[in-house]
Amino acid sequence: MNPIIECVPNFSEGRRPEILDAIVQAMTFPGVMLLDREMDASHNRAVVTIAGAPDAVAEAAFRGAQTAARLIDLNTHRGEHPRMGATDVIPFIPIRDITMGDCVALARRVGERIGRELDIPVYLYERAATRPERRDLAYVRRGEYETIRDEITANPDREPDFGPRRMGPAGAVAVGARPFLIAYNVNLDTTDVRIAKEIAKITREKGGGLPSVKALGFALHDQGVVQVSMNLTDFNVTGMFAAFQHVKTEAEKRGVHVVGSELVGLVPLEALAQIARQALKLQGFSSSQIIEVKLAEAANK
Amino acid sequence: MNPIIECVPNFSEGRRPEILDAIVQAMTFPGVMLLDREMDASHNRAVVTIAGAPDAVAEAAFRGAQTAARLIDLNTHRGEHPRMGATDVIPFIPIRDITMGDCVALARRVGERIGRELDIPVYLYERAATRPERRDLAYVRRGEYETIRDEITANPDREPDFGPRRMGPAGAVAVGARPFLIAYNVNLDTTDVRIAKEIAKITREKGGGLPSVKALGFALHDQGVVQVSMNLTDFNVTGMFAAFQHVKTEAEKRGVHVVGSELVGLVPLEALAQIARQALKLQGFSSSQIIEVKLAEAANK
Numbered sequence: 001m002n003p004i005i006e007c008v009p010n011f012s013e014g015r016r017p018e019i020l021d022a023i024v025q026a027m028t029f030p031g032v033m034l035l036d037r038e039m040d041a042s043h044n045r046a047v048v049t050i051a052g053a054p055d056a057v058a059e060a061a062f063r064g065a066q067t068a069a070r071l072i073d074l075n076t077h078r079g080e081h082p083r084m085g086a087t088d089v090i091p092f093i094p095i096r097d098i099t100m101g102d103c104v105a106l107a108r109r110v111g112e113r114i115g116r117e118l119d120i121p122v123y124l125y126e127r128a129a130t131r132p133e134r135r136d137l138a139y140v141r142r143g144e145y146e147t148i149r150d151e152i153t154a155n156p157d158r159e160p161d162f163g164p165r166r167m168g169p170a171g172a173v174a175v176g177a178r179p180f181l182i183a184y185n186v187n188l189d190t191t192d193v194r195i196a197k198e199i200a201k202i203t204r205e206k207g208g209g210l211p212s213v214k215a216l217g218f219a220l221h222d223q224g225v226v227q228v229s230m231n232l233t234d235f236n237v238t239g240m241f242a243a244f245q246h247v248k249t250e251a252e253k254r255g256v257h258v259v260g261s262e263l264v265g266l267v268p269l270e271a272l273a274q275i276a277r278q279a280l281k282l283q284g285f286s287s288s289q290i291i292e293v294k295l296a297e298a299a300n301k
Numbered sequence: 302m303n304p305i306i307e308c309v310p311n312f313s314e315g316r317r318p319e320i321l322d323a324i325v326q327a328m329t330f331p332g333v334m335l336l337d338r339e340m341d342a343s344h345n346r347a348v349v350t351i352a353g354a355p356d357a358v359a360e361a362a363f364r365g366a367q368t369a370a371r372l373i374d375l376n377t378h379r380g381e382h383p384r385m386g387a388t389d390v391i392p393f394i395p396i397r398d399i400t401m402g403d404c405v406a407l408a409r410r411v412g413e414r415i416g417r418e419l420d421i422p423v424y425l426y427e428r429a430a431t432r433p434e435r436r437d438l439a440y441v442r443r444g445e446y447e448t449i450r451d452e453i454t455a456n457p458d459r460e461p462d463f464g465p466r467r468m469g470p471a472g473a474v475a476v477g478a479r480p481f482l483i484a485y486n487v488n489l490d491t492t493d494v495r496i497a498k499e500i501a502k503i504t505r506e507k508g509g510g511l512p513s514v515k516a517l518g519f520a521l522h523d524q525g526v527v528q529v530s531m532n533l534t535d536f537n538v539t540g541m542f543a544a545f546q547h548v549k550t551e552a553e554k555r556g557v558h559v560v561g562s563e564l565v566g567l568v569p570l571e572a573l574a575q576i577a578r579q580a581l582k583l584q585g586f587s588s589s590q591i592i593e594v595k596l597a598e599a600a601n602k
Binding site: 276280282285289 | 336397568570583
């Protein structure tokens, strides 16, 4: 099959729909599919999700950054979410028939081009980082636009991977590669939010729980249940089935039960195949055993 | 998305590859994908699996029947498998974005055309049957070619749905519609085949077990395990997860454990989505949440 990547650039504009319209319009052309676009006024930030062939998605990301740099001025931007650039982050995500290494190479290529053609400082982050500490986006972005602007010229920690050692009104952009993130929630038949918070605490990686899992506990008052809300930041490390089983076991220890689970947004087919492999101990299963996949492969030949 | 159906015609030729080549060649053209072809010499029978858009698949099935009628003579055909025609059965199977009712209508249209253009008697069977007893293929085919040939003119039970009340050397064909069949096996960590046979007996529908499930128990001597081998004849009634759970529970009652399971051949995406829904109590999940499906939908627009 043809390789597919996803890209989820974040732009520092959450209030003027016409600005996001212009950015999205620059990013969408044949070969690129717009999967989602969201604006948040209090964060003053927009998240755009596109997918398609790697070269087309890379071109779309560049055009989005180009348009954002023209229309957004960080000197007048205020919002709750930390930010350092008009285009704040550009993560590339392998979906199908492409490796993380390929996405790292793509991130570096797009980063180099943004630096050179748009004259914007670029920091490589996550799997594309060139320094270990820059894997962490929060570290790269510490102090936000205003601090980086003041430090970038003299502070060696602030030296960008590409582009000039000075920031204009478009700020700087973090370009990187990371695994697909699955937003997955499990609901429990209790109104005691402490149970959800306790299970979240021992489920997340930081609490010594499951690797590559972030978790929080919430009450869903209108439904009379509580929720363990998880981000699976690398489903090849911990997938939905393992997360479900862990929460279910911990819930049962506390005398409560799973009423259901939910997947927020999209998921790669491979994450579904993984559930079948794990829940059914299914051996030797590959997604090419799925009729629709075989038909799509034949159509692409 | 565009509707997709599968069709699995069986032809009474399992020994001369050049005959099957000619049939398959007649059946494959743009819009039709050949998923599988198998010949069995002792059965003297071939099974061809194609998929694609309904009209294309219907045309392919007709052309296959036309070619088989020209090349296969039932008067000289001998084999272990019961048969009544050069093309013995033509089942149409809904895969995606098409109903069973649509497949029934398609089966009747193709059956009518085979009767009229090829002058071959056609019996509608399974979901397309016009008489309750004809849902059962074994009933339709009782006595095989030779008996039906002798009875078709005078016996009202043998009146075909379409085509002439007489059989030529191409015999008769059963045309129908049925759900997708999943071949699914669960392996147990014992060498005692009686356990597999016992679990198969209480798992299959005929033994009062799971509806729409056929099951047999085998020893896999080379692997040192036994196998409960199942046909799930309608996975919307009993799917892989329910079958797995049932066999697992019965195995554990007998002190043995599941070492793994395996899916033979192909499966519709919906069967995989069903596993996720059931194993994770996943609520509100639809296959349009799969990135690859969204991309394919966009490409087909």
